Amino acid sequence: MTDALPFAGEPEDSHEAIMRATFCALQEHGYAGLSIQRIADEADLSKSTFYHHFDGKEDLLLSFLEFTLEEFDRVFKLESSGDPAKDLRTFFGLLLGDFPTAGGMPEQEDILATYVELRAQAVRNPDFRAKFTETDREFTARIAALVEEGIEDGVFRDVDPERTAQFLLTTLEGITLQNATRDDNPLPELRTAIESYMESELLVADSADS
Amino acid sequence: MTDALPFAGEPEDSHEAIMRATFCALQEHGYAGLSIQRIADEADLSKSTFYHHFDGKEDLLLSFLEFTLEEFDRVFKLESSGDPAKDLRTFFGLLLGDFPTAGGMPEQEDILATYVELRAQAVRNPDFRAKFTETDREFTARIAALVEEGIEDGVFRDVDPERTAQFLLTTLEGITLQNATRDDNPLPELRTAIESYMESELLVADSADS
DNA sequence: GATGTTTGACCGAACGTTCGTTCGATACGA
DNA sequence: TCGTATCGAACGAACGTTCGGTCAAACATC
Numbered sequence: 355m356t357d358a359l360p361f362a363g364e365p366e367d368s369h370e371a372i373m374r375a376t377f378c379a380l381q382e383h384g385y386a387g388l389s390i391q392r393i394a395d396e397a398d399l400s401k402s403t404f405y406h407h408f409d410g411k412e413d414l415l416l417s418f419l420e421f422t423l424e425e426f427d428r429v430f431k432l433e434s435s436g437d438p439a440k441d442l443r444t445f446f447g448l449l450l451g452d453f454p455t456a457g458g459m460p461e462q463e464d465i466l467a468t469y470v471e472l473r474a475q476a477v478r479n480p481d482f483r484a485k486f487t488e489t490d491r492e493f494t495a496r497i498a499a500l501v502e503e504g505i506e507d508g509v510f511r512d513v514d515p516e517r518t519a520q521f522l523l524t525t526l527e528g529i530t531l532q533n534a535t536r537d538d539n540p541l542p543e544l545r546t547a548i549e550s551y552m553e554s555e556l557l558v559a560d561s562a563d564s
Numbered sequence: 565m566t567d568a569l570p571f572a573g574e575p576e577d578s579h580e581a582i583m584r585a586t587f588c589a590l591q592e593h594g595y596a597g598l599s600i601q602r603i604a605d606e607a608d609l610s611k612s613t614f615y616h617h618f619d620g621k622e623d624l625l626l627s628f629l630e631f632t633l634e635e636f637d638r639v640f641k642l643e644s645s646g647d648p649a650k651d652l653r654t655f656f657g658l659l660l661g662d663f664p665t666a667g668g669m670p671e672q673e674d675i676l677a678t679y680v681e682l683r684a685q686a687v688r689n690p691d692f693r694a695k696f697t698e699t700d701r702e703f704t705a706r707i708a709a710l711v712e713e714g715i716e717d718g719v720f721r722d723v724d725p726e727r728t729a730q731f732l733l734t735t736l737e738g739i740t741l742q743n744a745t746r747d748d749n750p751l752p753e754l755r756t757a758i759e760s761y762m763e764s765e766l767l768v769a770d771s772a773d774s
Numbered sequence: 775g776a777t778g779t780t781t782g783a784c785c786g787a788a789c790g791t792t793c794g795t796t797c798g799a800t801a802c803g804a
Numbered sequence: 805t806c807g808t809a810t811c812g813a814a815c816g817a818a819c820g821t822t823c824g825g826t827c828a829a830a831c832a833t834c
């Protein structure tokens with residue numbers, strides 16, 4: 355139970371403590387405000403100790419990104435009911451912040467905002483870009499598999515699974531981007547919008563009209 | 565003609581030169597690599613001269629963002645044919661990079677990538693966030709107006725214009741985000757995907773099936 | 775079991791660089 | 805002569821990183 359959460363309990367070693375500290379420092383100060391000093395302070399270590407565990411800032415950030423994306427992936431794998439439509443909705447929910455957070459941890463919206471900050475670094479950082487490309491491909495494949503399953507079960511229309519999955523993921527990331535960079539609160543409305551898309555494009559009609 | 569481009573010809577005064585230099589420095593070094601020194605170098609001015617024209621970095625960036633978003637808006641206003649479906653496609657194209665660039669200026673994809681970098685700053689910068697919120701609202705309103713026009717003309721289905729516009733803009737920004745942060749080139753495929761969405765959700769069917 | 779050696783985690787202090795910003799001076803047009 | 809535009813030089817702060825050294829646990833040797 356507690357094992358399902360990424361940063362529950364006390365850190366076991368300094369390596370994990372630094373990872374956790376990076377996470378917290380990112381939430382508190384943002385990517386631009388992230389410094390070795392801040393991470394060291396958050397982890398109750400000295401700056402020099404940090405360099406004993408990591409080659410430098412770039413090394414840390416790449417490790418952190420890798421760890422985080424795998425953690426996302428791991429949580430997603432836990433949720434599967436066999437019902438494609440339900441699983442698809444669950445998957446969308448998770449991407450939009452419906453995941454549990456440990457006590458004292460930041461809110462889901464803050465985590466998604468940090469995701470946007472990290473993703474934007476991929477514009478200039480080739481290693482980041484490679485990681486996000488891979489993650490996007492995995493997510494798309496997972497959505498496509500659910501769509502295909504739904505088509506075989508006769509509950510989804512006969513759409514192109516890969517193309518539909520790509521389109522859906524794009525929209526979901528658009529929602530995340532907008533929600534993290536706007537003052538109004540577009541998320542609830544956009545949740546219903548993507549639900550509408552599912553109903554009109556994906557689900558076969560229940561009644562006989564159109 | 566040349567007046568339609570944002571940075572054509574020689575800058576008229578130092579203020580404009582700094583704006584232009586900010587634009588170029590952003591393309592070359594990215595947001596994280598943006599410094600007063602770089603801007604001054606690009607504008608052939610000294611750092612101290614910069615402070616004669618702007619209060620500081622934050623002042624400049626806000627002015628630059630304001631100027632840039634208005635420039636986007638201005639280009640969009642030029643294109644209107646009266647045909648809602650065509651105008652909508654033109655609008656989408658512009659948002660995805662189908663705009664002219666002056667000689668020696670960066671490519672459209674680089675400009676969109678810089679847009680993503682700037683937008684990500686809105687996560688932490690309230691002034692940025694306010695500006696992007698406003699721009700999103702304007703864009704949504706413009707799309708909604710086109711959709712409403714299309715419904716009245718009988719070429720679009722009777723959808724909710726506001727909601728449809730919001731959903732479309734979200735997807736477009738998702739496309740921009742993904743294209744700027746991935747190694748593969750999802751833009752062409754996503755262009756056809758949003759065209760498919762228009763055909764199946766928006767346009768009334770030409771033939772008589774469903 | 776006592777003793778010398780090695781190893782790994784840790785730290786304080788410092789280094790060199792870059793950053794945003796300020797200040798005083800100079801040149802020039804009105 | 806007053807205001808405006810420009811400049812070089814410098815400032816303090818923060819950054820990522822390195823270095824020399826401490827301490828305790830693990831290990832090897834006798």
